[in-house]
Amino acid sequence: MRVIVTNSYEKMSATAARMVAGQLYLKPDSVLGLATGSTPLLMYQNLIRVHKEIGLDFSEVITFNLDEYLGLKREDCNSYHYFMHENFFKYINIKPKNIYIPNGSAEDIEKECKRYDALIEEKGGIDLQVLGIGQNAHIGFNEPDIKFEATTHKVKLDEETVNANARFFKTIDEVPRYAISMGIKTIMHAKKVILLANGENKAEAIQKSIYGGVRPDAPASILQLHQDVTVIVDKAAASLLG
Ligand code: F6R
Numbered sequence: 111m112r113v114i115v116t117n118s119y120e121k122m123s124a125t126a127a128r129m130v131a132g133q134l135y136l137k138p139d140s141v142l143g144l145a146t147g148s149t150p151l152l153m154y155q156n157l158i159r160v161h162k163e164i165g166l167d168f169s170e171v172i173t174f175n176l177d178e179y180l181g182l183k184r185e186d187c188n189s190y191h192y193f194m195h196e197n198f199f200k201y202i203n204i205k206p207k208n209i210y211i212p213n214g215s216a217e218d219i220e221k222e223c224k225r226y227d228a229l230i231e232e233k234g235g236i237d238l239q240v241l242g243i244g245q246n247a248h249i250g251f252n253e254p255d256i257k258f259e260a261t262t263h264k265v266k267l268d269e270e271t272v273n274a275n276a277r278f279f280k281t282i283d284e285v286p287r288y289a290i291s292m293g294i295k296t297i298m299h300a301k302k303v304i305l306l307a308n309g310e311n312k313a314e315a316i317q318k319s320i321y322g323g324v325r326p327d328a329p330a331s332i333l334q335l336h337q338d339v340t341v342i343v344d345k346a347a348a349s350l351l352g
């Protein structure tokens with residue numbers, strides 16, 4: 111596990127974007143695993159800029175998103191489909207057929223989860239997975255005490271996650287309680303992982319995940335067992351690392 115402590119959210123985002131761009135220069139048909147949420151927003155903006163200014167090419171790139179809420183339509187402004195298109199995909203030259211996001215409106219969720227894992231495998235697995243981290247150290251929506259061997263599955267969101275996500279909704283009652291998430295096993299199969307965190311509210315999750323061995327109450331700590339993980343944090347998220 112490499113840990114890069116940067117001075118600011120801007121530097122964290124630029125460092126992450128450089129790693130993703132580097133991956134695409136080396137392997138233009140890379141399979142990327144992507145996250146939503148506030149953390150990667152500026153990384154996406156940096157990648158859009160590199161695409162526009164120096165032609166970083168996404169035409170052969172395949173993407174798989176980590177998760178999607180259950181019960182929100184794709185066009186709902188809080189769905190992760192909407193988020194990814196509005197914040198990233200519509201500005202780059204990725205082919206729509208190469209974009210994969212779990213279908214949270216699927217009739218048969220179990221079948222949808224199996225289909226998603228099969229697709230990832232069919233595309234050769236994830237080359238580079240970008241992750242954010244929850245305040246409870248979740249990755250994807252793998253909440254504390256999740257089974258480490260889980261593949262893509264339906265999850266019930268923790269109260270802490272529901273509260274954290276409420277900032278995007280008018281009322282807390284509108285926040286979905288369930289989601290589809292890639293499992294820890296799926297994430298651990300990625301060839302490379304970048305974990306991003308900024309802000310003081312992530313400091314404890316980062317500390318628990320990096321130090322003290324693997325523990326089910328901090329799902330991200332499983333990454334200590336992955337062979338190629340880079341944790342990129344700002345100073346505030348690194349403040350408990352000592
Ligand atoms: C999002 C995801 C989540 C977020 C995490 C942090 O696709 O899988 O694990 O990365 O909840 O969210 P932010 O970045 O909004 O603090």
